[in-house]
Amino acid sequence: MASDLKFHFEKPEDSPGFLLWQLSMLWQRRIREVLAELELTHTQFVLLATLGWLKQNKEDVTQKEVAEHARVDKMMASKVLRSLESRNLLAREAHPSDTRAKMLSLTAQGAQALQQALQRVEAADRRFFAPLQQKLGDFNRLAAEILEGAA
Secondary structure, eight states: OGGGOOOSSSSGGGOHHHHHHHHHHHHHHHHHHHHHTTTOOHHHHHHHHHHHHHHHHOSOEEHHHHHHHHTOOHHHHHHHHHHHHHTTSEEEEEOSSOTTOEEEEEOHHHHHHHHHHHHHHHHHHHHHTGGGGGGHHHHHHHHHHHHHHHO
C-alpha cells in the first residue's frame, strides 16, 4: 500500500535530488526556448560552445576532448558533431598522427551561430539565476564540488 511507503525526507521539497531535478527541468526549458529560434538543440549548443572555448586556448582540439570536457558520451557526441558538420557549423578532419581521432574547428558560419547562441543563453542564464544575486559564486562552487565528487 502507498501509505506504507517510507521516505527519507518529510516532504519532496526537502530532497536535494528532487529540487535539482525540478531546477534542471525548468532551466533546460528556458534554454531550449532561446535556442529554438537558432534551430539548435541544447546538446548542439553545449558541444559548439565547448569547442569554441577549447579552441581559444588550444589550436588542435579533438572530438574526444570536446566530449570529455562537456562530460557527454563519446558516441552521442560523435552523432551530434556529425549533424553540426552537415549544417556547416563545424569541420571535422583526420588527425595527422592518430587515424582514429578527429580534429574539430568552427566554420565561419558556426562561429557566427555560436556567438548568437552565446548571447541568448548567457542572457537567459542571467535572468534564471538572478534570484541568487550575490550567492551565485557559492552556487557555482557547490555545484563544482558535486561534479568533482561524482567524477
